[in-house]
Amino acid sequence: xxxxxxxxxxxxxxxxxxxxxxxxxxxxxxxxxxxxxxxxxxxxxxxxxxxxxxxxxxxxxxxxxxxxxxxxxxxxxxxxxxxxxxxxxxxxxxxxxxxxxxxxxxxxxxxxxxxxxxxxxxxxxxxxxxxxxxxxxxxxxxxxxxxxxxxxxxxxxxxxxxxxxxxxxxxxxxxxxxxxxxxxxxxxxxxxxxxxxxxxxxxxxxxxxxxxxxxxxxxxxxxxxxxxxxxxxxxxxxxxxxxxxxxxxxxxxxxxxxxxxxxxxxxxxxxxxxxxxxxxxxxxxx
Numbered sequence: 001x002x003x004x005x006x007x008x009x010x011x012x013x014x015x016x017x018x019x020x021x022x023x024x025x026x027x028x029x030x031x032x033x034x035x036x037x038x039x040x041x042x043x044x045x046x047x048x049x050x051x052x053x054x055x056x057x058x059x060x061x062x063x064x065x066x067x068x069x070x071x072x073x074x075x076x077x078x079x080x081x082x083x084x085x086x087x088x089x090x091x092x093x094x095x096x097x098x099x100x101x102x103x104x105x106x107x108x109x110x111x112x113x114x115x116x117x118x119x120x121x122x123x124x125x126x127x128x129x130x131x132x133x134x135x136x137x138x139x140x141x142x143x144x145x146x147x148x149x150x151x152x153x154x155x156x157x158x159x160x161x162x163x164x165x166x167x168x169x170x171x172x173x174x175x176x177x178x179x180x181x182x183x184x185x186x187x188x189x190x191x192x193x194x195x196x197x198x199x200x201x202x203x204x205x206x207x208x209x210x211x212x213x214x215x216x217x218x219x220x221x222x223x224x225x226x227x228x229x230x231x232x233x234x235x236x237x238x239x240x241x242x243x244x245x246x247x248x249x250x251x252x253x254x255x256x257x258x259x260x261x262x263x264x265x266x267x268x269x270x271x272x273x274x275x276x277x278x279x280x281x282x283x284x285x286x
Contacts, residue, residue: 126224157208184215262285
Protein backbone atom coordinates (compact mmCIF):
# COMPACT_ATOMS: atom_id res chain seq x y z
CA UNK A 1 0.00 0.00 0.00
CA UNK A 2 1.30 3.48 -0.82
CA UNK A 3 2.00 4.75 2.69
CA UNK A 4 2.58 8.31 1.49
CA UNK A 5 -0.89 8.47 0.01
CA UNK A 6 -2.39 6.76 3.04
CA UNK A 7 -0.71 9.22 5.39
CA UNK A 8 -1.94 12.20 3.37
CA UNK A 9 -5.52 10.93 3.21
CA UNK A 10 -5.62 9.96 6.90
CA UNK A 11 -4.13 13.29 7.96
CA UNK A 12 -6.91 14.92 5.97
CA UNK A 13 -9.41 12.89 7.99
CA UNK A 14 -7.72 13.83 11.26
CA UNK A 15 -7.78 17.51 10.37
CA UNK A 16 -11.44 17.03 9.52
CA UNK A 17 -12.02 15.73 13.03
CA UNK A 18 -10.18 18.74 14.44
CA UNK A 19 -12.16 21.19 12.30
CA UNK A 20 -15.39 19.58 13.45
CA UNK A 21 -14.40 20.28 17.03
CA UNK A 22 -13.40 23.82 16.13
CA UNK A 23 -16.77 24.47 14.49
CA UNK A 24 -18.47 23.31 17.65
CA UNK A 25 -16.23 25.62 19.66
CA UNK A 26 -16.97 28.56 17.37
CA UNK A 27 -20.70 27.96 17.57
CA UNK A 28 -20.52 27.92 21.36
CA UNK A 29 -18.27 30.95 21.40
CA UNK A 30 -20.50 33.11 19.23
CA UNK A 31 -23.64 32.24 21.16
CA UNK A 32 -22.26 32.79 24.65
CA UNK A 33 -20.21 35.93 23.91
CA UNK A 34 -21.97 39.01 25.31
CA UNK A 35 -21.82 42.06 22.99
CA UNK A 36 -20.50 45.29 24.49
CA UNK A 37 -21.59 48.85 23.69
CA UNK A 38 -18.64 49.07 21.35
CA UNK A 39 -19.85 45.94 19.55
CA UNK A 40 -23.12 47.72 18.76
CA UNK A 41 -21.26 50.02 16.39
CA UNK A 42 -19.42 47.22 14.59
CA UNK A 43 -20.54 45.75 11.32
CA UNK A 44 -21.16 42.01 11.20
CA UNK A 45 -17.90 41.49 9.31
CA UNK A 46 -15.92 43.51 11.86
CA UNK A 47 -17.44 41.63 14.79
CA UNK A 48 -16.79 38.25 13.18
CA UNK A 49 -13.22 39.29 12.40
CA UNK A 50 -12.54 39.73 16.11
CA UNK A 51 -14.07 36.35 16.89
CA UNK A 52 -11.99 34.77 14.11
CA UNK A 53 -8.77 36.07 15.63
CA UNK A 54 -9.66 34.60 19.03
CA UNK A 55 -10.73 31.31 17.47
CA UNK A 56 -7.57 31.06 15.38
CA UNK A 57 -5.47 31.38 18.51
CA UNK A 58 -7.62 28.78 20.28
CA UNK A 59 -7.10 26.41 17.36
CA UNK A 60 -3.34 26.89 17.50
CA UNK A 61 -3.31 26.26 21.24
CA UNK A 62 -5.47 23.13 21.00
CA UNK A 63 -3.64 21.32 18.18
CA UNK A 64 -1.19 18.83 19.66
CA UNK A 65 1.13 16.70 17.58
CA UNK A 66 0.78 13.80 19.98
CA UNK A 67 -2.98 13.71 19.35
CA UNK A 68 -2.48 13.74 15.59
CA UNK A 69 -0.01 10.87 15.90
CA UNK A 70 -2.40 8.90 18.12
CA UNK A 71 -5.28 9.24 15.65
CA UNK A 72 -3.04 8.52 12.68
CA UNK A 73 -1.63 5.33 14.15
CA UNK A 74 -5.07 4.01 15.04
CA UNK A 75 -6.73 4.88 11.72
CA UNK A 76 -3.92 3.42 9.62
CA UNK A 77 -3.10 0.38 11.78
CA UNK A 78 -5.09 -2.11 9.67
CA UNK A 79 -6.74 -2.32 6.25
CA UNK A 80 -10.26 -0.89 6.35
CA UNK A 81 -11.99 -1.70 3.09
CA UNK A 82 -15.51 -0.29 2.85
CA UNK A 83 -18.21 -2.31 4.64
CA UNK A 84 -15.71 -4.45 6.55
CA UNK A 85 -15.76 -4.80 10.36
CA UNK A 86 -12.64 -2.64 10.62
CA UNK A 87 -14.32 0.08 8.57
CA UNK A 88 -17.23 0.06 11.03
CA UNK A 89 -14.82 0.24 13.97
CA UNK A 90 -13.25 3.39 12.54
CA UNK A 91 -16.66 4.95 11.93
CA UNK A 92 -17.54 4.31 15.58
CA UNK A 93 -14.18 5.74 16.64
CA UNK A 94 -14.84 8.97 14.73
CA UNK A 95 -18.39 9.20 16.07
CA UNK A 96 -17.19 8.85 19.64
CA UNK A 97 -14.52 11.47 19.02
CA UNK A 98 -17.16 14.03 18.05
CA UNK A 99 -19.26 13.17 21.10
CA UNK A 100 -16.25 13.36 23.39
CA UNK A 101 -15.39 16.74 21.86
CA UNK A 102 -18.67 18.20 23.12
CA UNK A 103 -21.11 17.61 20.29
CA UNK A 104 -24.65 16.95 21.54
CA UNK A 105 -25.46 14.46 18.81
CA UNK A 106 -23.71 12.23 16.29
CA UNK A 107 -24.85 9.08 14.52
CA UNK A 108 -23.78 6.62 11.85
CA UNK A 109 -25.98 6.26 8.79
CA UNK A 110 -26.11 3.13 6.63
CA UNK A 111 -26.19 3.12 2.84
CA UNK A 112 -26.64 0.27 0.36
CA UNK A 113 -23.68 0.82 -1.93
CA UNK A 114 -22.51 -1.15 -4.96
CA UNK A 115 -18.96 -2.13 -4.02
CA UNK A 116 -16.10 -3.71 -5.95
CA UNK A 117 -14.04 -6.51 -4.43
CA UNK A 118 -11.01 -8.50 -5.60
CA UNK A 119 -11.54 -12.21 -6.22
CA UNK A 120 -9.30 -14.06 -3.71
CA UNK A 121 -9.27 -17.10 -6.01
CA UNK A 122 -8.25 -15.08 -9.07
CA UNK A 123 -5.88 -12.34 -7.93
CA UNK A 124 -4.54 -9.75 -10.34
CA UNK A 125 -1.25 -10.96 -11.80
CA UNK A 126 1.16 -10.37 -14.64
CA UNK A 127 2.66 -13.42 -16.35
CA UNK A 128 5.65 -13.64 -18.67
CA UNK A 129 5.92 -16.83 -20.70
CA UNK A 130 8.59 -18.15 -23.02
CA UNK A 131 8.02 -19.32 -26.59
CA UNK A 132 6.95 -22.73 -25.29
CA UNK A 133 4.28 -21.25 -23.04
CA UNK A 134 6.19 -21.86 -19.80
CA UNK A 135 5.80 -19.19 -17.14
CA UNK A 136 9.15 -17.58 -16.38
CA UNK A 137 7.78 -14.75 -14.25
CA UNK A 138 4.66 -14.25 -12.15
CA UNK A 139 3.98 -11.00 -10.32
CA UNK A 140 2.90 -10.87 -6.70
CA UNK A 141 -0.56 -9.72 -5.66
CA UNK A 142 0.22 -8.72 -2.08
CA UNK A 143 3.10 -7.26 -0.15
CA UNK A 144 5.69 -9.07 1.95
CA UNK A 145 5.86 -6.98 5.09
CA UNK A 146 6.03 -9.79 7.62
CA UNK A 147 2.86 -8.36 9.13
CA UNK A 148 0.42 -10.23 11.36
CA UNK A 149 -2.55 -8.45 9.78
CA UNK A 150 -5.15 -11.08 8.89
CA UNK A 151 -7.68 -8.96 6.96
CA UNK A 152 -5.26 -8.29 4.13
CA UNK A 153 -6.65 -7.05 0.81
CA UNK A 154 -5.04 -8.21 -2.43
CA UNK A 155 -3.87 -5.49 -4.81
CA UNK A 156 -6.68 -4.27 -7.08
CA UNK A 157 -8.29 -1.17 -8.50
CA UNK A 158 -11.99 -1.06 -7.73
CA UNK A 159 -14.59 -0.94 -10.50
CA UNK A 160 -12.25 -2.24 -13.18
CA UNK A 161 -13.62 -5.20 -15.19
CA UNK A 162 -12.20 -8.67 -14.78
CA UNK A 163 -10.50 -10.15 -17.81
CA UNK A 164 -7.27 -11.19 -19.49
CA UNK A 165 -5.06 -9.40 -22.01
CA UNK A 166 -2.16 -11.07 -23.80
CA UNK A 167 0.54 -9.68 -26.06
CA UNK A 168 3.54 -10.91 -27.99
CA UNK A 169 6.93 -10.13 -26.51
CA UNK A 170 8.28 -6.81 -27.72
CA UNK A 171 5.13 -5.96 -29.64
CA UNK A 172 2.05 -5.80 -27.47
CA UNK A 173 3.15 -3.68 -24.49
CA UNK A 174 3.70 0.06 -24.76
CA UNK A 175 5.00 2.38 -22.04
CA UNK A 176 2.88 5.53 -21.75
CA UNK A 177 4.55 7.45 -18.90
CA UNK A 178 1.76 8.77 -16.61
CA UNK A 179 -1.03 7.82 -18.99
CA UNK A 180 -2.08 11.43 -19.59
CA UNK A 181 -3.71 12.51 -22.83
CA UNK A 182 -0.50 14.29 -23.82
CA UNK A 183 1.50 11.11 -23.17
CA UNK A 184 -0.63 9.15 -25.63
CA UNK A 185 -0.43 12.04 -28.08
CA UNK A 186 3.36 12.03 -27.80
CA UNK A 187 3.44 8.35 -28.75
CA UNK A 188 1.26 9.06 -31.77
CA UNK A 189 3.68 11.83 -32.76
CA UNK A 190 6.51 9.29 -32.58
CA UNK A 191 4.55 6.89 -34.75
CA UNK A 192 3.78 4.48 -31.90
CA UNK A 193 0.20 3.26 -31.66
CA UNK A 194 -1.43 1.97 -28.47
CA UNK A 195 -4.22 0.25 -30.36
CA UNK A 196 -4.47 -3.44 -29.57
CA UNK A 197 -1.67 -3.23 -27.01
CA UNK A 198 -1.33 -3.28 -23.24
CA UNK A 199 -0.60 0.19 -21.89
CA UNK A 200 1.95 0.29 -19.07
CA UNK A 201 1.62 3.48 -17.00
CA UNK A 202 3.05 4.72 -13.75
CA UNK A 203 0.92 6.15 -10.97
CA UNK A 204 0.95 9.89 -10.43
CA UNK A 205 0.03 13.22 -12.01
CA UNK A 206 -3.59 12.23 -12.75
CA UNK A 207 -6.26 9.98 -11.26
CA UNK A 208 -5.86 6.26 -11.98
CA UNK A 209 -9.34 6.07 -13.48
CA UNK A 210 -8.42 8.69 -16.06
CA UNK A 211 -5.30 6.73 -16.98
CA UNK A 212 -7.37 3.65 -17.74
CA UNK A 213 -9.98 5.70 -19.63
CA UNK A 214 -7.24 7.35 -21.72
CA UNK A 215 -5.80 3.92 -22.53
CA UNK A 216 -9.24 2.68 -23.56
CA UNK A 217 -9.79 5.74 -25.75
CA UNK A 218 -6.43 5.08 -27.42
CA UNK A 219 -7.53 1.54 -28.28
CA UNK A 220 -5.46 -0.35 -25.71
CA UNK A 221 -6.69 -3.82 -24.72
CA UNK A 222 -5.41 -3.69 -21.14
CA UNK A 223 -3.56 -1.55 -18.62
CA UNK A 224 -0.75 -2.13 -16.14
CA UNK A 225 -0.28 0.49 -13.43
CA UNK A 226 2.84 0.59 -11.29
CA UNK A 227 4.48 2.83 -8.71
CA UNK A 228 7.72 4.41 -9.88
CA UNK A 229 10.41 4.52 -7.15
CA UNK A 230 11.16 8.05 -8.37
CA UNK A 231 7.74 9.08 -7.03
CA UNK A 232 7.25 6.81 -4.02
CA UNK A 233 10.73 5.95 -2.68
CA UNK A 234 12.65 9.18 -3.06
CA UNK A 235 15.10 8.44 -0.25
CA UNK A 236 16.14 5.02 -1.54
CA UNK A 237 14.79 1.50 -1.42
CA UNK A 238 16.88 -0.03 1.34
CA UNK A 239 14.93 -1.37 4.36
CA UNK A 240 15.83 1.66 6.47
CA UNK A 241 14.51 4.01 3.77
CA UNK A 242 11.02 2.58 3.36
CA UNK A 243 8.03 1.32 5.33
CA UNK A 244 7.88 0.36 8.18
CA UNK A 245 10.94 2.49 8.96
CA UNK A 246 9.72 5.38 6.83
CA UNK A 247 6.57 6.47 5.04
CA UNK A 248 7.99 5.65 1.59
CA UNK A 249 6.75 2.64 -0.35
CA UNK A 250 8.87 -0.55 -0.17
CA UNK A 251 9.74 -2.43 -3.33
CA UNK A 252 6.93 -4.97 -2.86
CA UNK A 253 4.36 -2.26 -2.08
CA UNK A 254 1.33 -1.83 -4.34
CA UNK A 255 -1.38 0.79 -4.47
CA UNK A 256 -5.05 0.10 -4.07
CA UNK A 257 -7.81 2.47 -5.03
CA UNK A 258 -10.86 3.18 -7.13
CA UNK A 259 -10.92 3.67 -10.89
CA UNK A 260 -14.54 4.84 -10.91
CA UNK A 261 -14.98 8.09 -12.84
CA UNK A 262 -18.33 9.10 -11.35
CA UNK A 263 -19.38 10.42 -7.94
CA UNK A 264 -20.87 8.40 -5.12
CA UNK A 265 -22.56 5.04 -5.62
CA UNK A 266 -22.39 3.87 -9.27
CA UNK A 267 -25.97 2.56 -9.06
CA UNK A 268 -27.46 5.80 -7.70
CA UNK A 269 -25.65 8.52 -9.67
CA UNK A 270 -26.46 11.96 -8.35
CA UNK A 271 -28.45 10.93 -5.28
CA UNK A 272 -27.87 9.15 -1.94
CA UNK A 273 -27.82 5.35 -2.03
CA UNK A 274 -30.49 4.92 0.62
CA UNK A 275 -32.47 1.72 1.04
CA UNK A 276 -35.38 2.75 -1.18
CA UNK A 277 -33.47 4.82 -3.75
CA UNK A 278 -33.94 4.06 -7.44
CA UNK A 279 -31.00 2.11 -8.82
CA UNK A 280 -29.70 1.60 -12.33
CA UNK A 281 -28.51 -1.80 -13.47
CA UNK A 282 -24.81 -2.59 -12.90
CA UNK A 283 -24.41 -2.87 -16.68
CA UNK A 284 -25.70 0.70 -17.01
CA UNK A 285 -23.48 2.19 -14.30
CA UNK A 286 -21.04 4.80 -15.54
